Amino acid sequence: MRDAEKRSNLTILTETRVHKVLFEGRKAVGVLTETGVTYRARREIVLTAGALATPKILQLSGIGEAEHLKNLGIDVIMDLPGVGENYQDHLEATVQAEVKDPISLFAQDKGLKAAGHMLQYLLTKTGLLTSNVVESGGFVDTAGTGQPDIQFHVLPTFIGFADRAAEPGHGIAIGPCFLRPKSRGTVKLRSANPRDSALFNANSFSSPADLDTLVRGVEWAIRIIEAPSLARIVKRRVLPTPGLERDPEALRDYIRSISKTVFHPSGTARMGRPDDRMAVVGEDLAVRGVEGLRVADASIMPTLVSGNTNAPVIMIGERAARFMLGKDLVA
Numbered sequence: 001m002r003d004a005e006k007r008s009n010l011t012i013l014t015e016t017r018v019h020k021v022l023f024e025g026r027k028a029v030g031v032l033t034e035t036g037v038t039y040r041a042r043r044e045i046v047l048t049a050g051a052l053a054t055p056k057i058l059q060l061s062g063i064g065e066a067e068h069l070k071n072l073g074i075d076v077i078m079d080l081p082g083v084g085e086n087y088q089d090h091l092e093a094t095v096q097a098e099v100k101d102p103i104s105l106f107a108q109d110k111g112l113k114a115a116g117h118m119l120q121y122l123l124t125k126t127g128l129l130t131s132n133v134v135e136s137g138g139f140v141d142t143a144g145t146g147q148p149d150i151q152f153h154v155l156p157t158f159i160g161f162a163d164r165a166a167e168p169g170h171g172i173a174i175g176p177c178f179l180r181p182k183s184r185g186t187v188k189l190r191s192a193n194p195r196d197s198a199l200f201n202a203n204s205f206s207s208p209a210d211l212d213t214l215v216r217g218v219e220w221a222i223r224i225i226e227a228p229s230l231a232r233i234v235k236r237r238v239l240p241t242p243g244l245e246r247d248p249e250a251l252r253d254y255i256r257s258i259s260k261t262v263f264h265p266s267g268t269a270r271m272g273r274p275d276d277r278m279a280v281v282g283e284d285l286a287v288r289g290v291e292g293l294r295v296a297d298a299s300i301m302p303t304l305v306s307g308n309t310n311a312p313v314i315m316i317g318e319r320a321a322r323f324m325l326g327k328d329l330v331a
């Protein structure tokens with residue numbers, strides 16, 4: 001972005017929230033922002049607000065399920081029932097253990113230690129601050145299908161959650177997350193007021209297969225954290241409580257209670273072929289049934305990729321750029 005900022009044909013407006021896309025007939029011609037200022041497009045508009053905000057903007061613009069929009073008093077530009085459907089995300093549970101020696105990241109972000117790391121980074125660009133904290137990971141085929149269905153994120157620290165603090169002291173955490181969720185959620189408008197947050201229903205674990213996969217992932221993580229090769233480092237398992245895994249229902253309850261997003265929301269304006277009623281964009285990322293509007297973010301994924309999403313989303317952006325230049329178009 002720093003290099004892009006120098007381009008003469010680029011203006012970046014931060015703190016500028018888009019409320020909706022403006023249409024003349026079925027042609028997208030500009031955007032309306034929160035402050036009431038509008039910006040007109042000479043050629044086309046590309047929505048990249050992410051899988052939660054892109055379907056909101058589309059619906060506020062009159063693109064979505066016609067009945068739903070009409071009920072909210074929004075003029076329908078294009079009836080696309082797939083907008084805000086098909087929400088998917090990766091969820092992970094956690095297996096955590098106390099370690100014997102003071103070798104984890106515990107307290108490294110406090111006081112003199114934190115200042116030391118900052119200094120080392122500023123002077124040498126090395127040290128702890130070059131770490132993304134997820135120090136290692138792996139992919140496992142827990143169902144024997146020939147394809148991994150679980151990814152592990154391994155962190156040299158205890159980790160907390162939105163509603164509970166991390167265990168105190170030195171620890172290690174292995175987070176198994178399922179890779180190909182079957183559950184599907186929704187992002188729908190609550191009202192026609194852009195300032196109202198959207199109604200978001202992740203619908204996690206609505207497919208029992210997702211919980212089954214995560215159970216196998218947690219069982220694997222327990223085996224890893226208690227493996228003889230880690231006994232030199234690991235003192236005792238903390239989560240889930242040792243022995244809990246012998247009660248299958250208790251293990252499922254633990255997983256349901258502790259699972260959290262890996263922050264990979266996607267799928268809410270999905271790509272599909274022309275005969276696919278629920279597709280929102282075509283193979284060139286253009287929104288179906290209108291002119292001059294594309295989506296280029298994680299919303300367009302028909303199914304969530306089996307891994308981290310940042311690189312695939314960058315690829316989607318690069319593909320969009322080529323499509324806009326008239327390159328690589330599918331015949």
Ligand SMILES: Cc1cc2nc3c(=O)[nH]c(=O)nc-3n(C[C@H](O)[C@H](O)[C@H](O)COP(=O)(O)OP(=O)(O)OC[C@H]3O[C@@H](n4cnc5c(N)ncnc54)[C@H](O)[C@@H]3O)c2cc1C
Pocket residue numbers: 016017018019048049050051053054057262263264265296297298299308309310311313
């Ligand atoms: C905490 C966290 C950690 C992550 N870690 C990793 C990782 O380690 N590896 C990995 O591969 N992926 C990771 N991800 C996922 C990755 O960042 C996302 O998959 C990716 O950024 C999605 O790109 P996107 O373009 O779809 O949406 P975003 O990156 O969310 O971009 C959407 C942008 O639109 C803006 N926006 C929203 N609404 C409006 C509006 N109305 N008007 C104007 N602008 C608007 C937002 O401010 C945002 O800048 C992580 C995500 C999070 C949140």
